[in-house]
Every structure is written in structure tokens, then in C-alpha cells.
Amino acid sequence: MLRDRSAGSAQVQPTTPLPAHGVRFTTPVVETPGIVIVSRWVYRLLRLVVLTPVRFPIATALLSTGAMVVSVWGWIPLAAGILLAGVGLGVWWWYWPAVFHRLVVLRSLACWRWLWVYRRHWQPVLVVAGLAESYQERHYLPRIKTVSCTAWADRVRITLVQGTTPRDLEDRVTELAHGFQAPSCRVYTRGPRDVVLEFPRRDLLANPLPARPVPDQVDMAALEVGLCEDGTPWDLRLHGTHVLTVGVTGSGKGSVLWSAIRAMTPAMVAGTAQVWAIDPKRMELSYGRSLFARYADTAEAAVDVLEAAVSEMHARADRYAGIRRTHTPTVEDPFMLVVLDEVAFLTAYHPEKDIRRRAENAIATLTSQGRAVGVCVLAALQDPRKEVMNLRNLFPDKVALRLDEASQVDMVLGDDARERGANAHLIDPNVPGVAFVRMEGSPLPVRVRAAFVSDDDIEAMANEYGTRSLHPVPDVEVA
Numbered sequence: 001m002l003r004d005r006s007a008g009s010a011q012v013q014p015t016t017p018l019p020a021h022g023v024r025f026t027t028p029v030v031e032t033p034g035i036v037i038v039s040r041w042v043y044r045l046l047r048l049v050v051l052t053p054v055r056f057p058i059a060t061a062l063l064s065t066g067a068m069v070v071s072v073w074g075w076i077p078l079a080a081g082i083l084l085a086g087v088g089l090g091v092w093w094w095y096w097p098a099v100f101h102r103l104v105v106l107r108s109l110a111c112w113r114w115l116w117v118y119r120r121h122w123q124p125v126l127v128v129a130g131l132a133e134s135y136q137e138r139h140y141l142p143r144i145k146t147v148s149c150t151a152w153a154d155r156v157r158i159t160l161v162q163g164t165t166p167r168d169l170e171d172r173v174t175e176l177a178h179g180f181q182a183p184s185c186r187v188y189t190r191g192p193r194d195v196v197l198e199f200p201r202r203d204l205l206a207n208p209l210p211a212r213p214v215p216d217q218v219d220m221a222a223l224e225v226g227l228c229e230d231g232t233p234w235d236l237r238l239h240g241t242h243v244l245t246v247g248v249t250g251s252g253k254g255s256v257l258w259s260a261i262r263a264m265t266p267a268m269v270a271g272t273a274q275v276w277a278i279d280p281k282r283m284e285l286s287y288g289r290s291l292f293a294r295y296a297d298t299a300e301a302a303v304d305v306l307e308a309a310v311s312e313m314h315a316r317a318d319r320y321a322g323i324r325r326t327h328t329p330t331v332e333d334p335f336m337l338v339v340l341d342e343v344a345f346l347t348a349y350h351p352e353k354d355i356r357r358r359a360e361n362a363i364a365t366l367t368s369q370g371r372a373v374g375v376c377v378l379a380a381l382q383d384p385r386k387e388v389m390n391l392r393n394l395f396p397d398k399v400a401l402r403l404d405e406a407s408q409v410d411m412v413l414g415d416d417a418r419e420r421g422a423n424a425h426l427i428d429p430n431v432p433g434v435a436f437v438r439m440e441g442s443p444l445p446v447r448v449r450a451a452f453v454s455d456d457d458i459e460a461m462a463n464e465y466g467t468r469s470l471h472p473v474p475d476v477e478v479a
């Protein structure tokens with residue numbers, strides 16, 4: 001055996017085929033002839049010369065006229081022409097500033113932003129963000145069609161690469177926003193492969209917003225409570241829905257509650273709306289106590305108020321049954337807003353099981369049946385986990401202020417909210433009142449900031465509109 005020359009070697013049958021190496025076909029490397037490279041450069045140059053006047057007709061006309069004036073008459077007429085044009089623009093700006101801003105300032109800015117920001121950084125940002133598509137060893141990027149500017153944002157209209165969707169961009173809005181140094185990025189779909197990326201140039205929500213003026217007319221489906229990141233008012237719907245406001249301590253939940261109450265004060269004075277307030281902390285709502293039709297600051301009283309709201313809701317449902325299907329606020333049947341600060345105190349933290357059970361039952365009944373009869377629950381909560389608040393899915397609308405953890409974002413705003421840019425866990429603690437919401441009809445979360453209703457504002461409201469004196473009602477009617 002030891003003399004066997006093959007001892008110790010692998011016992012391989014002579015007929016066993018060797019482990020097969022798959023046959024790999026690779027693209028042969030062919031050296032590009034110099035003439036092809038030169039022709040390509042010449043073609044690009046010609047294309048630039050032909051297309052520049054078409055793409056930038058005004059700039060081309062001005063430059064060629066200037067060059068012609070210099071070559072025929074010299075520099076002095078050119079300087080005189082520039083001075084004259086400057087005076088003309090100044091007069092235009094003085095007399096028609098809005099038109100001048102739109103046609104001259106914003107268009108010039110758009111040209112500059114196209115050249116300096118988007119064209120220059122487009123390829124690196126999109127490649128690093130993972131938005132470059134590869135096919136047969138070539139990279140394909142969405143193509144910029146136009147860049148335009150509004151007073152607050154850049155709108156970059158692009159053509160998508162075939163086979164990609166706007167959703168691919170929506171999943172990368174954070175990377176795009178940081179890549180182009182914008183506070184955020186929103187994606188709008190105009191048509192097949194036709195998409196607009198909107199980058200705010202500055203953060204309109206960086207400074208605190210003073211309390212919104214009390215409106216003359218109240219629309220319960222669109223109460224102005226703050227500002228959206230695009231500069232439009234943030235209108236909060238209360239009639240026909242329920243709203244859950246979630247945020248860590250100090251995130252500004254009070255400003256959402258108070259802005260909503262402030263926006264509906266004329267209706268409260270007219271008697272077509274009532275606020276029933278539950279304030280376990282006795283700090284948030286107690287200041288404006290005289291504005292509320294009902295007020296409770298202890299657990300027992302809070303549960304009584306909630307059960308009274310349930311009774312009122314059932315009474316209305318009995319009266320409406322078979323007669324009408326929707327609620328219109330009237331003095332007889334006012335819109336009822338049940339404001340619940342720190343709802344977890346009643347549903348999770350209270351030591352008495354009976355209180356927790358009764359509170360949960362009442363809130364579940366109100367949120368599941370109250371919409372059609374004009375009852376809305378506006379609740380505030382610090383911790384959105386199921387153990388603390390297992391009723392959160394009964395609130396159709398949610399506001400995510402600053403949150404503790406990334407995982408809480410999807411708990412509040414629904415699956416994929418964080419992927420679509422709702423980084424509520426990254427909101428700066430120095431900007432209380434900033435939140436993410438999902439607006440009706442759009443899956444994209446929008447960044448908003450609630451107006452800050454100060455103690456002085458609340459005191460002034462209470463003095464001017466205190467409804468308890470106008471429409472006195474007993475503190476609590478137990479069901």
C-alpha cells in the first residue's frame with residue numbers, strides 16, 4: 001500500500017470528468033479607432049452650436065448683438081446700451097415688480113440653478129443615490145427637461161428612464177434632498193415618464209409661525225392651523241374624520257390642538273360648534289377653560305365626559321336614522337369636537353382597570369361611529385405603540401410631530417411613510433410644531449408647521465369668545 005504511488009492522492013476514477021468550469025462569454029475589448037472618437041467630439045460641438053440658440057434664444061441674441069455692436073461701433077455704444085437696458089429694467093422693476101419678478105428674476109434664477117446646481121451635480125447625485133440604471137454595461141439616468149423656479153422652490157421636470165417608475169424616486173427623496181442641498185424633495189407625476197421634482201430653496205418652516213388670525217367664516221373641513229412646506233396654508237379637516245396627533249414631549253402637540261380650536265371659535269360663538277375638552281395634565285387646555293362646553297381634568301370626570309359624548313352621539317343617530325345620512329352643523333345639532341390631551345393617561349397609564357376599560361370603550365365608540373353625526377375626536381399622544389394606544393387605527397387622519405424612533409413613523413403615518421420622506425424622528429427639537437401629515441388624495445407625506453398659539457393668545461380668545469358665558473351648559477352630564 002505504502003509503495004503505491006497514488007497513495008494519499010484523491011481517489012478519482014480516471015473516467016470522472018474534472019469539475020466543469022462554465023464556459024464564460026465575455027465581450028471582446030475592441031479599441032475604438034481615433035477617427036470615431038474625433039467624429040463624436042465634432043458632432044457634439046456642432047450640436048452645441050446649433051442647439052444653444054434654440055434653448056437660450058434671449059441670451060444668445062443679447063450676446064451676439066453685443067459682439068456685433070463691439071465689432072462695428074466699439075465698446076462705448078455697448079456700455080451705453082447696457083446702461084440703458086439697466087435703467088429700463090429698473091423702471092420695469094419699480095412699476096411692475098410682480099411681473100418683473102416672475103419674468104426676469106425667477107427665469108434668470110432658473111437658468112442659474114439649472115446650470116450650477118442640477119446639471120453640474122445631476123450625474124453624481126443620482127448615481128450615488130442608486131437611481132442610475134444599468135443595461136448592457138451602460139448607465140442610464142433620468143433626463144432633465146426643464147428647471148423652473150417659484151418664489152420658494154425649484155421645479156425640475158425630468159423624463160424617466162424606460163422601465164422605471166416615479167416610485168423609485170419617491171423611495172430616494174431623502175438622498176435627493178441632501179444631494180441637492182434642499183430641505184426636502186417632493187415628486188409629482190405629470191404623465192408617463194414625465195415627473196417633476198420639487199426642491200424648496202429654503203425652509204419656510206424654520207421660524208415659528210404666530211397664531212393664525214381668527215377667521216370670519218369657519219369651514220370645519222379645512223381649518224387653517226399652520227403652514228405647509230410649499231408656503232400654502234395647512235388646512236386641517238375635522239368634520240367627518242378623527243385626528244390623532246403624536247409627538248414626544250415638547251414637540252408641539254399643544255399648538256396643533258390650540259390652532260384647531262382657535263380656527264373654529266366663530267362657530268363656537270355662533271353655537272354651531274362645541275369643544276368638549278379633556279385635560280389630564282391640567283396644563284394644556286385649562287388656560288382656555290371658558291371656551292369649552294365641557295371640561296374635565298380628572299380621570300373620573302374625563303370618562304364621564306366621554307360617555308356623555310357617546311350618549312349624545314347615539315341620540316343623534318336615533319334621530320337621523322332613516323331621515324338623513326350626513327350631519328350639517330346647526331345650533332340644535334352643533335359639531336362636537338372632543339379634544340383629548342394625553343389620551344394614553346386614560347387608555348394605558350391610569351391604575352384603575354375600570355377607568356381604562358370605560359375610556360377605551362367610549363373612545364372606540366366615538367371614533368368608529370361619530371363621523372356621520374358630527375362628532376370628531378382630536379387626540380394627542382406621546383407614544384404611538386400598540387401597548388399604549390391600540391385604537392390608533394380608528395383615527396383616519398394622523399399628525400406625526402417629532403418622534404423618538406424611526407419605527408414609530410410608519411406606526412403613525414402608515415406603511416412606507418418613512419421611505420417616502422416622512423422623517424419625523426429626525427425633526428430638529430429646536431423647531432417645535434413641525435410635523436408630517438398625509439393630505440387627502442395624496443400618498444406623499446407633507447411637512448407642515450403648526451402656528452404657535454401663545455398663552456396670551458389663549459387668554460385673549462377666552463376673554464373675547466368665552467362660550468360658557470354665551471352658551472352655558474352644565475360641566476358634565478353623566479350618561
Ligand SMILES: Nc1ncnc2c1ncn2[C@@H]1O[C@H](COP(=O)(O)OP(=O)(O)OP(=O)(O)O)[C@@H](O)[C@H]1O
Pocket residue numbers: 208209247248249250251252253254255284382431432433434449450451452453
Ligand atoms: N408651533 C410652535 N411653534 C413654535 N414653538 C412652539 C410651537 N409649539 C410649541 N412650541 C414651543 O414648544 C414648547 C412645548 O410645546 P407643547 O407644550 O405644545 O409641547 P407638547 O408636545 O404638548 O409637550 P407635552 O406633551 O409635554 O405637553 C412650548 O412651550 C413652546 O415654547
